[in-house]
Amino acid sequence: MGIRTGQEYLDSIKVRNKVEIYVMGKEVKDVTTNPFLKPAVLAFKATFDSAWDEDTKDLARVWSPFINEEVNRFNHIHRSPEDLAAKVKLLRKISHKVGACFQRCVGYDALNTLYIITELMAQHGKTEPKEKFIEYLKTVQKKDLALAGAMTDAKGVRTLKPHEQPNKNAYVRITEVTKDGIYVSGAKANITGVAAAEEIVALPTRAMGPEDQDYAVSFSIPTDTEGIKIIVGRQLNDARRLEGGEIDALPYFYNHEGLVIFDNVFVPMERVFLMRDWQYTSQLVEIFSAYHRQGYGGCKAGLGDVIIGATYNLAKQIGVEKASHVQDKINEEIFLTETMYAAGIAASLNGIEVCPGCWWVNPMQANVTKHLVTRFPSQIAQLAIDIAGGILGTAPSEWDLKNPKIKELLAKYLQGVEGYTAEDRIRMIRLLENVALGVAFQIESVHGAGSPAAQRIMFSRLYNLSYAEEVAKRLAGMKSNVKFTKKVEPWKESETEKLAKESEKNTVTASGGK
Numbered sequence: 001m002g003i004r005t006g007q008e009y010l011d012s013i014k015v016r017n018k019v020e021i022y023v024m025g026k027e028v029k030d031v032t033t034n035p036f037l038k039p040a041v042l043a044f045k046a047t048f049d050s051a052w053d054e055d056t057k058d059l060a061r062v063w064s065p066f067i068n069e070e071v072n073r074f075n076h077i078h079r080s081p082e083d084l085a086a087k088v089k090l091l092r093k094i095s096h097k098v099g100a101c102f103q104r105c106v107g108y109d110a111l112n113t114l115y116i117i118t119e120l121m122a123q124h125g126k127t128e129p130k131e132k133f134i135e136y137l138k139t140v141q142k143k144d145l146a147l148a149g150a151m152t153d154a155k156g157v158r159t160l161k162p163h164e165q166p167n168k169n170a171y172v173r174i175t176e177v178t179k180d181g182i183y184v185s186g187a188k189a190n191i192t193g194v195a196a197a198e199e200i201v202a203l204p205t206r207a208m209g210p211e212d213q214d215y216a217v218s219f220s221i222p223t224d225t226e227g228i229k230i231i232v233g234r235q236l237n238d239a240r241r242l243e244g245g246e247i248d249a250l251p252y253f254y255n256h257e258g259l260v261i262f263d264n265v266f267v268p269m270e271r272v273f274l275m276r277d278w279q280y281t282s283q284l285v286e287i288f289s290a291y292h293r294q295g296y297g298g299c300k301a302g303l304g305d306v307i308i309g310a311t312y313n314l315a316k317q318i319g320v321e322k323a324s325h326v327q328d329k330i331n332e333e334i335f336l337t338e339t340m341y342a343a344g345i346a347a348s349l350n351g352i353e354v355c356p357g358c359w360w361v362n363p364m365q366a367n368v369t370k371h372l373v374t375r376f377p378s379q380i381a382q383l384a385i386d387i388a389g390g391i392l393g394t395a396p397s398e399w400d401l402k403n404p405k406i407k408e409l410l411a412k413y414l415q416g417v418e419g420y421t422a423e424d425r426i427r428m429i430r431l432l433e434n435v436a437l438g439v440a441f442q443i444e445s446v447h448g449a450g451s452p453a454a455q456r457i458m459f460s461r462l463y464n465l466s467y468a469e470e471v472a473k474r475l476a477g478m479k480s481n482v483k484f485t486k487k488v489e490p491w492k493e494s495e496t497e498k499l500a501k502e503s504e505k506n507t508v509t510a511s512g513g514k
């Protein structure tokens with residue numbers, strides 16, 4: 001099957017019997033019709049539609065050598081730098097269609113992370129995880145499954161390691177191992193798109209030591225499994241989705257995040273990819289976070305485009321689009337948006353083949369991409385607020401527009417330039433409000449794929465400060481040990497590259513140096 005339609009996806013998540021999903025304290029049985037979750041389901045569905053829409057299908061369909069069929073790119077393993085760039089481009093395009101986070105990329109990045117890490121484990125002599133993962137990958141690709149990646153644990157006391165926590169389940173852990181599988185308990189927090197996904201792929205959230213081995217676990221599990229409870233979080237303006245209107249909650253696509261509780265959940269052994277393999281956790285976290293940080297260069301640039309369009313239209317509605325300060329602010333929005341995108345594309349085209357067929361993003365540039373995204377969306381939103389005017393915070397509701405006693409008055413006093421109506425103004429104001437100030441553009445941009453400090457740690461790990469210092473000392477006429485090589489950038493190897501090099505050495509030694 002390889003590629004499903006959006007409708008086929010909707011049909012597959014309609015009936016759930018075992019998982020418990022809660023929204024605002026009430027259990028939800030059908031996420032496709034629940035007014036709170038439906039907008040998030042429709043945003044997720046857009047990733048399936050992208051494989052059928054004329055303007056995106058060339059980007060969204062890709063050949064899989066694993067099943068010898070075309071698959072949806074969201075379940076694809078990157079085979080080249082061009083593949084990595086296609087991901088960023090597709091994300092930018094889908095943002096134009098939904099104006100929100102469409103949630104499926106976390107599972108996409110989890111698949112690619114497990115592909116690399118199980119390959120590196122195999123090169124270090126542990127072949128079983130790779131064999132299990134490839135079988136799982138084939139199933140995901142054949143059935144075109146909707147995956148949610150689940151990495152962030154509840155974490156409890158942040159200064160304590162997993163095994164030191166007073167709550168032993170603050171990080172998801174293995175509580176029992178049988179010959180058929182493992183039992184896990186604990187909770188994953190802020191899990192994007194989880195109630196709309198068919199499968200959860202769990203990954204460890206941090207580097208771990210031997211004493212944390214029960215927490216070094218990665219597995220996949222159908223969302224509709226006994227013992228899984230999902231508690232969906234609230235977002236700004238979310239109650240507007242329950243009002244039954246058609247303007248105030250524009251664009252009527254949202255993402256959702258959930259707290260996922262695993263209450264003694266059984267995972268069959270064929271779905272367990274890391275079991276107490278603490279030695280690979282630091283590389284796993286590094287690989288996953290870089291993949292997701294690269295992706296932000298696409299989806300957040302796409303949201304930037306929506307905001308630029310809304311800003312420009314609102315300026316036109318009140319006749320100020322040619323004012324030099326307005327043009328200047330829109331140009332600044334364009335610059336900020338294109339810078340995020342350029343960084344994501346650079347991180348892709350400068351990707352690294354860490355093992356044969358394992359294409360990873362450029363770790364430095366992926367971290368730079370995400371760090372730009374922690375800052376630029378709030379600046380873009382600030383410029384949009386400036387141009388839109390105070391009405392962004394004071395506009396009447398669509399219900400006022402529809403009230404026969406006042407609608408004529410609003411039509412008269414909210415209209416600006418002839419050709420645009422009061423309703424046009426309110427529609428664009430609501431779109432701008434919900435996209436520019438919503439969770440996907442503001443909060444997710446800061447904390448998704450790791451908070452700003454996490455990228456700064458990576459800068460200091462990856463940048464070769466000593467080399468730069470020696471370069472400067474030489475130019476200053478001081479004694480310098482600088483050794484120029486063909487390598488241009490003063491970058492150090494990541495943990496993943498080091499592990500991959502060790503594997504190469506092992507292979508060479510094992511084959512007698514051939």
Ligand code: SF4
Nearest residue numbers: 101102103105295299
């Ligand atoms: Fe995809 Fe962006 Fe949402 Fe992450 S934040 S899941 S990259 S759309």
